[in-house]
Amino acid sequence: AAGTARVTLGVDDDAALLALPADTETAFALDLLVESVHFRRETTSAADLGWKSLAVNVSDLGAMGARPVAAVIGLGLPPTVEAEWVEAFYAELKEAAERYRCAIVGGDTVRSPERVIVAVAVLGAVARGKAITRAGARTGDLVCVTGTLGASAAGLALLAAGEASAEFVAVVRAHTRPEPPVEAGVALAEAGLATAMIDLSDGIASDLGHLARRSGVGASVAAERLPIARVTREAARALGEDPIRWALHGGEDYELLFTVPPERFRAVPPLLAPLGVVATIVGEVGGEGVRLRAPDGSERPLTPAGFRHFDGER
Amino acid sequence: AAGTARVTLGVDDDAALLALPADTETAFALDLLVESVHFRRETTSAADLGWKSLAVNVSDLGAMGARPVAAVIGLGLPPTVEAEWVEAFYAELKEAAERYRCAIVGGDTVRSPERVIVAVAVLGAVARGKAITRAGARTGDLVCVTGTLGASAAGLALLAAGEASAEFVAVVRAHTRPEPPVEAGVALAEAGLATAMIDLSDGIASDLGHLARRSGVGASVAAERLPIARVTREAARALGEDPIRWALHGGEDYELLFTVPPERFRAVPPLLAPLGVVATIVGEVGGEGVRLRAPDGSERPLTPAGFRHFDGER
Numbered sequence: 001a002a003g004t005a006r007v008t009l010g011v012d013d014d015a016a017l018l019a020l021p022a023d024t025e026t027a028f029a030l031d032l033l034v035e036s037v038h039f040r041r042e043t044t045s046a047a048d049l050g051w052k053s054l055a056v057n058v059s060d061l062g063a064m065g066a067r068p069v070a071a072v073i074g075l076g077l078p079p080t081v082e083a084e085w086v087e088a089f090y091a092e093l094k095e096a097a098e099r100y101r102c103a104i105v106g107g108d109t110v111r112s113p114e115r116v117i118v119a120v121a122v123l124g125a126v127a128r129g130k131a132i133t134r135a136g137a138r139t140g141d142l143v144c145v146t147g148t149l150g151a152s153a154a155g156l157a158l159l160a161a162g163e164a165s166a167e168f169v170a171v172v173r174a175h176t177r178p179e180p181p182v183e184a185g186v187a188l189a190e191a192g193l194a195t196a197m198i199d200l201s202d203g204i205a206s207d208l209g210h211l212a213r214r215s216g217v218g219a220s221v222a223a224e225r226l227p228i229a230r231v232t233r234e235a236a237r238a239l240g241e242d243p244i245r246w247a248l249h250g251g252e253d254y255e256l257l258f259t260v261p262p263e264r265f266r267a268v269p270p271l272l273a274p275l276g277v278v279a280t281i282v283g284e285v286g287g288e289g290v291r292l293r294a295p296d297g298s299e300r301p302l303t304p305a306g307f308r309h310f311d312g313e314r
Numbered sequence: 315a316a317g318t319a320r321v322t323l324g325v326d327d328d329a330a331l332l333a334l335p336a337d338t339e340t341a342f343a344l345d346l347l348v349e350s351v352h353f354r355r356e357t358t359s360a361a362d363l364g365w366k367s368l369a370v371n372v373s374d375l376g377a378m379g380a381r382p383v384a385a386v387i388g389l390g391l392p393p394t395v396e397a398e399w400v401e402a403f404y405a406e407l408k409e410a411a412e413r414y415r416c417a418i419v420g421g422d423t424v425r426s427p428e429r430v431i432v433a434v435a436v437l438g439a440v441a442r443g444k445a446i447t448r449a450g451a452r453t454g455d456l457v458c459v460t461g462t463l464g465a466s467a468a469g470l471a472l473l474a475a476g477e478a479s480a481e482f483v484a485v486v487r488a489h490t491r492p493e494p495p496v497e498a499g500v501a502l503a504e505a506g507l508a509t510a511m512i513d514l515s516d517g518i519a520s521d522l523g524h525l526a527r528r529s530g531v532g533a534s535v536a537a538e539r540l541p542i543a544r545v546t547r548e549a550a551r552a553l554g555e556d557p558i559r560w561a562l563h564g565g566e567d568y569e570l571l572f573t574v575p576p577e578r579f580r581a582v583p584p585l586l587a588p589l590g591v592v593a594t595i596v597g598e599v600g601g602e603g604v605r606l607r608a609p610d611g612s613e614r615p616l617t618p619a620g621f622r623h624f625d626g627e628r
Binding site for chain 2: 014032075133135
């Protein structure tokens, strides 16, 4: 990255002021989270919500290959919310901000009649011309993901079933405190390795669809190649669920889905290993539409299954 | 302004990408508006809400001396809101964005159980070192405002009383479709004339307090110098209200409050006249605390009066 971003004026003015690094483009995104739609206060702690509010936003930056620079927070609070809740929320939001080197530079706290509302806007910096959009995938490219899939869905299912025992802490944590591999997105962009990239917020079935549509290509995913952690499979077994379905449709994994020309893939593992990130080839770009390939080679369309992030009103 | 901002990637990716002008700093702000707290759907049309959502945000940029560049919109919609409402909201939001040359580069539309929620984050650009904060006022500076004060409060009071007749259209419009003088803020910053600046969102009593506190100074305002439009005075007469109170405490005027050294004030009118903006000297920086000076020279503390933007739950 060319130079370092600097906050020249933080909170307590009409706007924050930032000196962004020269020769960069600015990535800009916003997420709005509403109680009872995206989370429930009964089941999501203030601390987890604070962490997740920032994490899901920097995930969007990482998926462009942009380094987080700054965030502003809008918080709507019903009168029933206590000061301790707000403190825990901000403490963990700040933890996440430090983890991702994203300065909290301002915000707006307002009343909300019934529901907690969290609006987070983030800015990131990416070297000029190096950003990875969803639109660059080409026929023949490999389809890759970072990390493992379905862990967040497993965690959510365990929490919903009241079975979040100690052996499953890793998947519960994947759901409550996702750690998007933002540095991996930045590295892939700076190295010019990925042709297209998106973060896995809705599940690969849905998100690969977005990427393929924007790139004007089709793509296939091989079911047996989906990286699913052993603890996720064990959670599926314990609950009588299908781990492949979680991996395809579960969402909220906040891993990266990217495409790379096959002759360049060998540069990916040495790039990501120092960051503690593993990339797995799960399919390839080509053909018509987005398909799931079975071990016998047969294919069926892979479409969003309407999986909900949770069973709330939505 | 050094160069022009360019949107290199708009909606429909993980984040928008912007090429900001060289040698600028980036101003970054967010506002969160919640139905029943900041507006009511019964009395605020979708079109007016769309306009105002963008206008109040670019007002924050103008108060730093920053030109609007881009905005992202988060919209939370209850199931009862119809498509026509959303279309009218976005149509007028886009009108405001064009008026202020602010590109709408993305957003997030989500469900909300009961209330419409609008989160707007904006980015602006200001020549490096030229931004005007709230902190630069010095003893002896003149306190100035743009435009007139109290018009928005007059419009709101007329609407609430069901007396928004044709003769009062100007003040009703000041409330429903404020046009913050963003270009005036940019001009004052580029010319290096203002020592401190803030936008009048809560009323001069409150906002001069913010500016004075951040600058570590006191200030006085002369009641008879407050610029109050004739139509605002007529509305006050019609409703039996005090126009001075509206000017001091009414809020939502979205004019600029700024300080300027006395020997430099003569440069202000010729700078702002081409923009159609009039600046009025209303007081001066100095002394202890923020005071209101009566025509007889006596002073009393000028503190926020707890005026509410409207009589809703809050």
